[in-house]
Amino acid sequence: MIKTRFAPSPTGTMHIGGVRTALYAFLLARKNQGTFNLRIEDTDRNRYVEGAVEDIIQSLRWLGLNFDGEPVIQSERKELYQKYAKELIEKGVAYEQDGAIWFTMPKKGQVRFTDLIGKREISFDLAEQKDFVLLKSDGFPTYHLAHVVDDHLMETNPVIRGDEWLSSIPKHILTFQAFGWEIPNYAHLPLIVGTDRSKLSKRHGAKGVGEFRQDGFLPEAILNYMALLGWTPPGGKEIVSLDEMIRTFDLKNVHSTPAVFDITKLEWMNGEYIRKMSDERLSKRLREFLVDHPAKDKIAPVVPLVKERIKKLSDFVPLTDFLFEKPEYDREVFNKIKIEDKKEALDKVLYKMESLQKPWKAEEFEKAFRKLAEDLGVKVGDMFQLIRAAVSGQLVTPPLFESIKILGEEKAVKRIEEAMKFLQSS
Numbered sequence: 001m002i003k004t005r006f007a008p009s010p011t012g013t014m015h016i017g018g019v020r021t022a023l024y025a026f027l028l029a030r031k032n033q034g035t036f037n038l039r040i041e042d043t044d045r046n047r048y049v050e051g052a053v054e055d056i057i058q059s060l061r062w063l064g065l066n067f068d069g070e071p072v073i074q075s076e077r078k079e080l081y082q083k084y085a086k087e088l089i090e091k092g093v094a095y096e097q098d099g100a101i102w103f104t105m106p107k108k109g110q111v112r113f114t115d116l117i118g119k120r121e122i123s124f125d126l127a128e129q130k131d132f133v134l135l136k137s138d139g140f141p142t143y144h145l146a147h148v149v150d151d152h153l154m155e156t157n158p159v160i161r162g163d164e165w166l167s168s169i170p171k172h173i174l175t176f177q178a179f180g181w182e183i184p185n186y187a188h189l190p191l192i193v194g195t196d197r198s199k200l201s202k203r204h205g206a207k208g209v210g211e212f213r214q215d216g217f218l219p220e221a222i223l224n225y226m227a228l229l230g231w232t233p234p235g236g237k238e239i240v241s242l243d244e245m246i247r248t249f250d251l252k253n254v255h256s257t258p259a260v261f262d263i264t265k266l267e268w269m270n271g272e273y274i275r276k277m278s279d280e281r282l283s284k285r286l287r288e289f290l291v292d293h294p295a296k297d298k299i300a301p302v303v304p305l306v307k308e309r310i311k312k313l314s315d316f317v318p319l320t321d322f323l324f325e326k327p328e329y330d331r332e333v334f335n336k337i338k339i340e341d342k343k344e345a346l347d348k349v350l351y352k353m354e355s356l357q358k359p360w361k362a363e364e365f366e367k368a369f370r371k372l373a374e375d376l377g378v379k380v381g382d383m384f385q386l387i388r389a390a391v392s393g394q395l396v397t398p399p400l401f402e403s404i405k406i407l408g409e410e411k412a413v414k415r416i417e418e419a420m421k422f423l424q425s426s
């Protein structure tokens with residue numbers, strides 16, 4: 001049976017890069033009806049961050065990467081590692097010095113190893129390797145010892161982890177051998193870099209999963225996007241559901257070259273997922289996301305207007321605020337509209353609106369204001385922007401007429417009046 005695990009160190013909140021490692025381990029386990037475990041590697045007490053474990057667990061849940069059983073917490077197994085470290089002393093391959101237990105590396109020979117990713121055959125010269133610490137003087141194991149002991153006891157195979165561990169392979173293989181344990185297969189995942197090919201960081205828009213969640217990203221879009229950072233689904237398809245990924249994922253199709261994280265691509269994909277949703281489903285997701293929205297229950301009719309225009313759930317707010325709250329007018333917004341006397345023009349708009357038969361119809365509305373633009377000698381586009389600015393306080397909104405219909409004719413008229421007052425006073 002395939003047993004995989006995700007083994008984060010709680011040195012901060014769950015980072016987007018970790019999502020890919022967790023996802024691949026999850027996919028492989030689910031595809032093979034195996035198990036996917038969580039191990040918290042918290043033995044480096046200096047780097048431990050309060051709340052990080054909770055954040056990791058919550059992030060995995062939100063993403064739908066549910067792990068099997070209870071998480072293994074390394075700091076709770078201190079004695080276990082101590083016992084195994086002593087066993088290596090008894091076997092004559094480790095020694096105690098300055099309070100710590102060290103592994104004795106052979107001084108010559110080679111360690112050969114084939115990585116599952118790209119079937120890379122790598123050999124390490126032992127003359128270049130040094131003895132290393134297994135158990136620190138504070139009684140906690142190093143990653144090297146804890147990895148070998150835990151992945152043996154948890155029967156992990158294959159071990160899926162970041163490329164940064166590839167250089168530690170000789171230590172791990174020799175430790176497995178010293179215990180007389182079977183060496184697992186390893187899949188070292190390619191590095192994730194930013195669009196400028198440098199180490200992925202905040203500057204590239206890479207942040208914690210929780211922050212992406214707050215920004216209005218969807219878990220399914222994050223999973224889909226992160227899956228593609230190193231893996232090409234059959235047929236080169238880009239939009240792949242989690243179920244499809246489970247069916248088709250194969251470490252054979254993961255490449256060893258660095259993968260580029262591009263936040264604009266992730267945003268695009270998030271928008272694709274938003275557009276794929278039914279209006280009902282999107283309304284529900286928006287209501288869940290906008291828990292503090294002043295008019296949470298009035299979201300549904302607005303959804304069809306914004307669906308094509310938002311990339312993140314959070315984009316809904318600035319685009320539609322004016323439908324739920326009075327706009328704050330800003331001189332700068334009106335300054336961008338090329339109409340000389342805006343107050344005068346709005347006065348005419350008002351007059352025209354009052355003469356239109358209610359309920360207003362799209363065609364008549366459009367015709368009336370095209371005509372007005374002509375009469376005033378202004379561009380049609382500017383005329384509609386003026387109405388838009390007066391009604392919403394902004395220059396970018398969902399389609400104007402539909403927005404006015406949601407707002408209601410009376411409110412729209414009132415806002416024209418308010419905008420006129422604003423223009424007069426400012």
Ligand code: GLU
Nearest residue numbers: 007008009041147160161
């Ligand atoms: N705790 C290690 C890390 O965060 C995990 C390495 C592994 O998966 O074995 O990088």
